[in-house]
């Protein structure tokens with residue numbers, strides 16, 4: 001029964017928060033807009049009414065302090081989830097996230113872990129321009145001491161949020177407003193999606209397509225179109241950006257010999273570069289053709305819709321790339 | 327003020343019709359702040375704005391045509407369609423830019439003031455920010471350094487009592503924002519931000535202090551926005567951030583800065599009703615022209631996406 005219950009991506013996150021807050025009194029939610037759907041969609045609905053203002057804290061515009069407070073609370077044994085309604089606002093919080101939380105455990109000889117979830121929402125499009133459109137997972141993934149997860153499906157959104165909250169170390173959880181309406185069956189019970197494990201969403205033999213978050217959905221669309229032409233791509237949903245599920249990627253490339261890496265972030269020194277480097281280091285011999293990357297250009301997000309259309313990548317780009325290498 | 331008001335209100339229809347897509351934080355109701363402060367400046371002085379900067383840009387002397395074209399994201403816009411409503415710039419008249427990261431441009435104005443002291447060129451920098459920005463630590467860092475170096479910077483806080491869906495009482499215990507500058511030894515005062523002459527007086531005084539090497543100055547302007555946080559009415563548009571009571575909005579409507587100044591002008595026999603009517607007609611024409619200009623203007627071309635990328 002329960003496995004047929006459908007839930008949207010955003011409500012899957014909401015359910016994870018409800019269940020974790022009910023299960024564990026040390027879990028709390030802090031951040032801007034937790035009581036405003038304008039900021040966080042319906043991901044936080046019902047939490048304030050159910051758990052009260054002690055554990056559901058809408059904050060002034062003070063990202064650095066609020067994020068640091070979450071880290072400090074984590075050091076005292078709480079399990080905070082600090083939400084940033086746009087990842088762009090997280091730049092103010094890079095210090096507590098990176099200098100403090102990511103390093104704390106190591107630089108103190110493993111004495112005190114910081115079990116905190118830094119939840120950042122990608123919110124782009126709609127001519128919002130450069131400061132309201134960014135995707136920063138590549139930057140976070142570069143930092144030792146941060147795990148970075150990016151669910152592409154409602155099932156994973158719930159399971160990864162639960163795993164992130166239960167994880168004893170800092171996790172950056174990045175979701176995407178463009179996925180919020182996506183629906184699929186989501187189990188009602190509590191479950192985890194293991195951090196560090198990717199997923200083959202479409203098995204295929206011709207080309208390996210590695211993607212994460214929203215670009216997984218575009219890859220699936222590409223797969224549907226390509227199948228009609230007899231081309232079978234294998235779609236790998238990374239789910240976790242750091243640590244990468246290296247073996248899953250390598251095994252697939254061993255099988256297909258062709259790799260397209262799709263990333264919703266920038267090109268230089270980003271996730272796509274990392275996946276390409278991994279494959280060239282560890283599966284070079286399996287490659288029949290050079291790796292192809294589909295990423296944002298190294299360009300700030302533009303306002304004008306005509307430029308946005310040229311800026312964001314879609315299934316069309318993936319189809320073209322796949323056809324270009326077979 | 328009238329130019330700002332009529333220009334802002336002219337965006338309402340295109341936004342609701344889906345013709346303007348980019349987020350517009352309208353300035354209607356707050357005009358006296360930008361106008362009063364900018365009237366005390368010259369083109370050589372610097373201004374930095376925030377997400378709600380249509381008024382700052384126009385008051386500083388930016389071209390209305392280029393602003394409207396930018397809101398329509400056209401190639402002829404002041405940021406060539408790359409920035410939209412939240413990125414307005416007119417360097418020739420000292421409007422060095424606006425950007426929506428809350429408090430993000432305060433330190434840039436600090437830097438403009440710093441260059442003025444290094445070059446000893448007497449220019450003054452103004453940073454416009456909202457009550458919400460008082461939550462960000464960078465504001466306090468800037469005040470401290472500005473005071474330390476006696477920089478020619480005017481901190482103008484537009485206190486409209488709300489930061490998106492949050493009333494000020496949920497953001498801070500101390501509501502007298504102007505008090506935050508005092509511990510840094512910065513001269514600070516609170517004024518009626520809907521009284522353009524009071525703002526102008528405060529602006530003149532602050533500019534004079536800054537130019538004579540006795541900056542910085544902090545001015546808290548009490549004002550109110552008539553429209554939603556973003557767009558004409560964000561409740562109608564579905565985001566429901568406007569939680570303000572009807573009576574409160576009505577009360578502020580009575581303190582309308584334009585009505586008040588028009589009253590002053592006719593009481594003092596500076597302008598007759600007829601003059602005021604003519605002024606309104608003239609501004610209406612200017613706004614209509616600006617919209618025509620924007621609609622006629624080309625969109626940026628996709629091939630030029632990366633035109634201004636240098637790294």
Ligand SMILES: Cc1ncc(C[n+]2csc(CCOP(=O)(O)OP(=O)(O)O)c2C)c(N)n1
Nearest residue numbers: 089378426427428456457458459488489490
């Ligand atoms: C760093 C950062 N955090 C959060 C936001 C989201 N945000 C946009 S406007 C705003 C509040 C602005 O309130 P205020 O400064 O009082 O200006 P007002 O809109 O009232 O003019 C917030 C929090 C942002 N743009 N930047």
Ligand SMILES: [Mg+2]
Nearest residue numbers: 456457486488
């Ligand atoms: Mg405000």
